[in-house]
Amino acid sequence: MADLAADFTLPLRSFELELGLRVDRTVALVGPSGAGKSSVLRALAGLARPSRGRIALGDDVWFDAERRLFRQPDERSVGLVFQEYALFPHLSVRRNVAYGGRARVDEYLERFHIGHLAESSPTELSGGERQRVALARALAREPGLLLLDEPLSSLDAHTRTTVRAELQELLREFALPTILVTHDFDDAAALADEVGVIVQGTLRQLAPPQELVARPADAFVASFTGANLLRGVARRTADALTEVRLETGEAVFSADPGEGAVGVVVYPWEVTLGREPHTDSALNSIVGDVRSVVTVGTRVRVQVGPITAEVTASSAERLEVERGGRVVASFKATGTRLVPLG
Amino acid sequence: MADLAADFTLPLRSFELELGLRVDRTVALVGPSGAGKSSVLRALAGLARPSRGRIALGDDVWFDAERRLFRQPDERSVGLVFQEYALFPHLSVRRNVAYGGRARVDEYLERFHIGHLAESSPTELSGGERQRVALARALAREPGLLLLDEPLSSLDAHTRTTVRAELQELLREFALPTILVTHDFDDAAALADEVGVIVQGTLRQLAPPQELVARPADAFVASFTGANLLRGVARRTADALTEVRLETGEAVFSADPGEGAVGVVVYPWEVTLGREPHTDSALNSIVGDVRSVVTVGTRVRVQVGPITAEVTASSAERLEVERGGRVVASFKATGTRLVPLG
Amino acid sequence: GTTDRQSRADAGLTVYAAASLTDVFPAFDKDEKYSFGGSNALAAQITNGAPADVFASANTSLPAQLYAKGLVEKPVNFTRNTLVIVVPKSNPAGIHTVYDLAKPGVKVDVANSAVPVGGYTLQILKNMNLTAKVSPNFVSQETDVREVLAKVALGQADAGFVYSTDAQTVPGQVTVIKMPAWAQPKITYAMAVVTKSPNQAAAKAFVDSILGKAGQAALVKYGFLPLAKPAAKPIKPIKKKAKK
Amino acid sequence: MRKALHVVGLFAATALTLGFLVLPLAALFTRQSPVELVHQLSNPVVTDALKLSVVTSAIAQALILLLGTPTAYLVATRRFPGRSLVVTLVELPLVLPPAVAGIGLLVAFGRVGLLGSTFDALGISVAFNRTAVVLAVAFVASPLYLRAAIAAFEALDPNLVAASRTLGAGPVRTFFRVALPLTSAGLAAGAALSLARGLGEFGATIMFAGSLQGVTQTLPLAIYAEFDRDFDVAVTISALFVVITAAILLSLKLSALWRTSQRTSRSLFARLSWS
Amino acid sequence: MRKALHVVGLFAATALTLGFLVLPLAALFTRQSPVELVHQLSNPVVTDALKLSVVTSAIAQALILLLGTPTAYLVATRRFPGRSLVVTLVELPLVLPPAVAGIGLLVAFGRVGLLGSTFDALGISVAFNRTAVVLAVAFVASPLYLRAAIAAFEALDPNLVAASRTLGAGPVRTFFRVALPLTSAGLAAGAALSLARGLGEFGATIMFAGSLQGVTQTLPLAIYAEFDRDFDVAVTISALFVVITAAILLSLKLSALWRTSQRTSRSLFARLSWS
Ligand SMILES: Nc1ncnc2c1ncn2[C@@H]1O[C@H](COP(=O)(O)OP(=O)(O)OP(=O)(O)O)[C@@H](O)[C@H]1O
Numbered sequence A, B: 001m002a003d004l005a006a007d008f009t010l011p012l013r014s015f016e017l018e019l020g021l022r023v024d025r026t027v028a029l030v031g032p033s034g035a036g037k038s039s040v041l042r043a044l045a046g047l048a049r050p051s052r053g054r055i056a057l058g059d060d061v062w063f064d065a066e067r068r069l070f071r072q073p074d075e076r077s078v079g080l081v082f083q084e085y086a087l088f089p090h091l092s093v094r095r096n097v098a099y100g101g102r103a104r105v106d107e108y109l110e111r112f113h114i115g116h117l118a119e120s121s122p123t124e125l126s127g128g129e130r131q132r133v134a135l136a137r138a139l140a141r142e143p144g145l146l147l148l149d150e151p152l153s154s155l156d157a158h159t160r161t162t163v164r165a166e167l168q169e170l171l172r173e174f175a176l177p178t179i180l181v182t183h184d185f186d187d188a189a190a191l192a193d194e195v196g197v198i199v200q201g202t203l204r205q206l207a208p209p210q211e212l213v214a215r216p217a218d219a220f221v222a223s224f225t226g227a228n229l230l231r232g233v234a235r236r237t238a239d240a241l242t243e244v245r246l247e248t249g250e251a252v253f254s255a256d257p258g259e260g261a262v263g264v265v266v267y268p269w270e271v272t273l274g275r276e277p278h279t280d281s282a283l284n285s286i287v288g289d290v291r292s293v294v295t296v297g298t299r300v301r302v303q304v305g306p307i308t309a310e311v312t313a314s315s316a317e318r319l320e321v322e323r324g325g326r327v328v329a330s331f332k333a334t335g336t337r338l339v340p341l342g
Numbered sequence C: 001g002t003t004d005r006q007s008r009a010d011a012g013l014t015v016y017a018a019a020s021l022t023d024v025f026p027a028f029d030k031d032e033k034y035s036f037g038g039s040n041a042l043a044a045q046i047t048n049g050a051p052a053d054v055f056a057s058a059n060t061s062l063p064a065q066l067y068a069k070g071l072v073e074k075p076v077n078f079t080r081n082t083l084v085i086v087v088p089k090s091n092p093a094g095i096h097t098v099y100d101l102a103k104p105g106v107k108v109d110v111a112n113s114a115v116p117v118g119g120y121t122l123q124i125l126k127n128m129n130l131t132a133k134v135s136p137n138f139v140s141q142e143t144d145v146r147e148v149l150a151k152v153a154l155g156q157a158d159a160g161f162v163y164s165t166d167a168q169t170v171p172g173q174v175t176v177i178k179m180p181a182w183a184q185p186k187i188t189y190a191m192a193v194v195t196k197s198p199n200q201a202a203a204k205a206f207v208d209s210i211l212g213k214a215g216q217a218a219l220v221k222y223g224f225l226p227l228a229k230p231a232a233k234p235i236k237p238i239k240k241k242a243k244k
Numbered sequence D, E: 001m002r003k004a005l006h007v008v009g010l011f012a013a014t015a016l017t018l019g020f021l022v023l024p025l026a027a028l029f030t031r032q033s034p035v036e037l038v039h040q041l042s043n044p045v046v047t048d049a050l051k052l053s054v055v056t057s058a059i060a061q062a063l064i065l066l067l068g069t070p071t072a073y074l075v076a077t078r079r080f081p082g083r084s085l086v087v088t089l090v091e092l093p094l095v096l097p098p099a100v101a102g103i104g105l106l107v108a109f110g111r112v113g114l115l116g117s118t119f120d121a122l123g124i125s126v127a128f129n130r131t132a133v134v135l136a137v138a139f140v141a142s143p144l145y146l147r148a149a150i151a152a153f154e155a156l157d158p159n160l161v162a163a164s165r166t167l168g169a170g171p172v173r174t175f176f177r178v179a180l181p182l183t184s185a186g187l188a189a190g191a192a193l194s195l196a197r198g199l200g201e202f203g204a205t206i207m208f209a210g211s212l213q214g215v216t217q218t219l220p221l222a223i224y225a226e227f228d229r230d231f232d233v234a235v236t237i238s239a240l241f242v243v244i245t246a247a248i249l250l251s252l253k254l255s256a257l258w259r260t261s262q263r264t265s266r267s268l269f270a271r272l273s274w275s
């Protein structure tokens, strides 16, 4: 199983995409719309020509600026699954799958549970089925590199989770170097060994999901992983804590060092709710109106002023939190991280 | 504040939309794509003409089949926010908002925090901003009924939660009879007092969110609210329990009565994980491979064979659950509900 | 409507005249409006209600037909003409006599048989019984004589049958080959006042001026032949529909 | 080498096609020096024809816009049986030989035509005068506009119309405040095409309106007339034509280009390199 | 009542427009009984012209498809400077008066034209023969096809092309397996239009190829010739034309309609009721 080694610059409309990447297992690229995620895949697949750098799968070189080498898409052993799947509407499912590799079509149809759809047209399929066909088509070519562009985004909420699980299994089975693009951190966390966060064409952080949650490199990464982000100005204090004066006026303390404009990162499940504010500086508390209360199973997500807390249903009931009411959200200074604000 | 009373039949391409509805507060319509959700809004706004029935806001009748009465959209006091917002691309934000009601435009611009965007074109705005403009435009007309078609669907994952909260506040402020369409149960639960589940043009269940979770009317509703759904055949047993033989072979027991083809509904947070299967019939256990492990904050969602369990991170660690490993998922017979399978 | 006929009355007469008269008429009387073309086309337009005041045809039969239909007043003959062959100055096909036209592959351009000059062309070939030999070389049947001339002048065609008067209008570009007099058909021009014309008087006046000294002089100056018998006696209408 | 081959073929075909289409037009400018060309333009035949063409085209265009726009809107926004028949009817004149159009107009509006007597009674004569020219031009040119307008109105996002309605604007206000502004580009394109086509109208005019200098002899007819009389003048007018129409079309293209360049990127893979 | 009024206006305008466009065509059928019409068709002038038109149009059409398709593909899929200029050039002949086309062809390919001597040297003669007719027809008809083809290829989802490439298909295979099948509808439409237009070509042919029964006298030229000679024959041919072109267009529309009806609903608010 050859690794992908890519390091290139691709000029885009409004900015340059600059990327250095080594892929042996599954890497997820996350980032806001327009960040350049799809462009990365385009460059790797040979659909766009970088201005600089080198792309190689193992010792099979696909692109090398110095050597003026650029292999056409059809000369690269790559399987690309498009954002909207790009199935050929004029071909049956079978002929779609057979398009790339005629060899073991039926096998693949079976493997992806689309045998019964073989003769139907892609336009008649559900989102999940379409995605399976697209995957089968891409893999039937037996590529050395698999690229998935938002494989789940065009599925609706409740097929999504099941399809995600299927995909997870498949990726494990094929064990190809894989890059998958997504908007959604949960998908990334579920499917990938490493997650790369791209913003404005640059890789902000590349690390395992847990790592991103534990040590987000910057505000964007933090909020992307679902953390609360409180903006403020930091200054060192006598004791080992950093004091951050928030835009909203309150002061909170963090065990992290920091200076100037910073974001205080705290995850909802690290926030507890109460009636009384604390005085202990090791325990931050923010008083605010309850702006929303959402029950998710046994947990309740409560938005208090600028911050969201995730508490157990029981404690929520005990406190009788409800829209409009006032409560105190508390979180440990040690439970927070400070990220610089650009 | 006049209520909306609607009861009509609207013939659609492949089926009929049949709906009886009384709205005083916020009702969310959820359902799969193509269920007829948007069509409901179209009918209420006067953009589609029902074949039968009556639509009235308070004692202001908008449609009455008997009396051959059909008020044009512009003659109904309704504010409709479209799925893609349908802002006028050739008009500035201000003139968009002013389009419906010229009266207190600046006030609305401020109220929705888009004053600074007043002169820019809708095409330059972010998803969240667009949505605010669309809302402002709809409400500036000071309608008696507010209709929102998937107000959050075109926002990406991490603006979504914040916008959702904003929306929640607004709805409370304006306290209009409101119908909002969504794909996503969490959105519905967060924003609406009552949630109606539409499938194939018929209202399957209309109840408060908690109610839907507690007593889903059918399989669709159950899986839509995020429950596991295990398909099988039920038969009464000696003791008060119902035995359900699953398609996967295992037998599970439920405290609910049921006969024939049923779905066993169990929520992830009611499933615990262990190493040893139980023999006690009051406690169901399913042995299976771990198909996926997703960490969400302090909780871990583990998919075991056909069923998803949500357990604490700690217990997940204790069990060393990881992809491919074998574990036992257990849930109480009393923790399950049986729904008929159509 | 009538208003715009009035305006035309002020603006002078509208004269529909054979293409071969293109140069002489405006030179003789530039105050009138002229529409030149194949006489048959003009006749057809008049039949379809074209607001002409005077119709001047390159033959006598067309005016006679219109007269028969009551569309024009009694026609009068006003001049004569002769047929010649023109070849491009370069003379690619090496045409020197009419007989050369029989050489295979020569591109001979003629006018549509419904156009007067077209009819005359067929007639002269028949008179010299060259029809069988030459007609296979016909490459086109133009809608009026000037189009034949143009195609030859351009060198598109190797040779073409036109009136001697036309040949003179493009001296630099074509060489003229005269046809024997004995073979010449009787080429007589006739003109008539259009019945529907709102300017009967002015129209009559125009016709008379053409028949008059100055008019005849102008025609001769442009190479037309004076009438055999100066008196322009009416010809009796020929009742036949031009149909092939 | 297979690859190189197909690329070569591709370019060869293109070169041939474009060459074939461009050469005749280019050739028009080779016969005379630009100076001579310009000089020729002062020829009364040319000026008369130009004036007439401008006037008649303007009138025809006005009629087309005034009547064509509502028609297109109706056809585009309503679904009714036989709709595609109507669209076909609208397109027919586009592909019919102008000669047929001319004959048709004659038998319909000519003196001996269907409505001839009616018109006579009304004291209107529509054959062989300016009116005739306008009718002929409108007949052959309007389809181009109608087609473009229908397409434009069909492409208009119905949600925007719906939004306007739900915001309290009636159909009329909706049309003028939303439909029209948003389709203006498409309509302009259609108008430009039909204008160009109308300016070039020949066959129908010569048959229905005749060719009388200053009255019915538009530029194309002048070309035809001068072809028999003075070839150089004919060439001049032709060249003039190429310039005019090219200007119209090009300005159209550029404005369109300009507009799209303002919008966001068309699809991502647009730039895909082929060879 | 304001509402009623605008609706009335809308319909009035439509009625007027359609009436104006339809009447001349309808009139063609009123002059003679269908029987007479059909009878006239056996007239040798008509049959010769019909044969010739069919043959020449077929050849021209073949050329157009063969050369036009790659050209359109190239123009549609590549971004290059001066692209819109090329597109304009392609569209020019669409709006140019046929007379101009005729003159242009003469000065370009005529015996005394730019390439005349070249052709002579090659022993090719393009004066007064079928070749000339084919050239004239191709010149005026190809733009219609090119335009449609370019539009079709531009509308083709580039992701599908990209997908084909990433699935190992080279440009050629991609073109034949993906691009062509998916644009066939658009191409067919273009072909039909250009065919109809080509059949109707008049001005360019009469100037460039002349008009000789059985050799260069196509249907439209026959109309023109018969216009002076036997008006009824002219009308007959015209009627014949209307039928042919209407058939072509209508079949086109219906097939298109049929295709779309198979696809899923266009936008939701399509059905919005207006009045
Ligand atoms: N063919 C192209 N040439 C140049 N720039 C392009 C091209 N296609 C897209 N871009 C630009 O590159 C940037 C990134 O686009 P890209 O589609 O890679 O972002 P993305 O992260 O995939 O966005 P999304 O999440 O919405 O798919 C955008 O600003 C876009 O305008």
Ligand SMILES: Nc1ncnc2c1ncn2[C@@H]1O[C@H](COP(=O)(O)OP(=O)(O)OP(=O)(O)O)[C@@H](O)[C@H]1O
Binding pocket: B011, B012, B013, B014, B031, B032, B033, B034, B035, B036, B037, B038, B039, B040, E265, E267, E268, E269, E270, E271
């Ligand atoms: N104008 C129309 N006339 C008739 N049927 C229509 C029309 N628009 C949509 N439909 C049909 O009505 C059904 C419901 O469409 P609708 O858009 O209301 O569903 P939806 O629940 O809003 O779907 P989504 O969640 O994707 O928006 C679909 O099957 C669609 O084909």
Ligand SMILES: [Mg+2]
Binding pocket: A037, A038, A039, A083, A149
């Ligand atoms: Mg993308």
Ligand SMILES: [Mg+2]
Binding pocket: B037, B038, B039, B083, B149
């Ligand atoms: Mg919808």
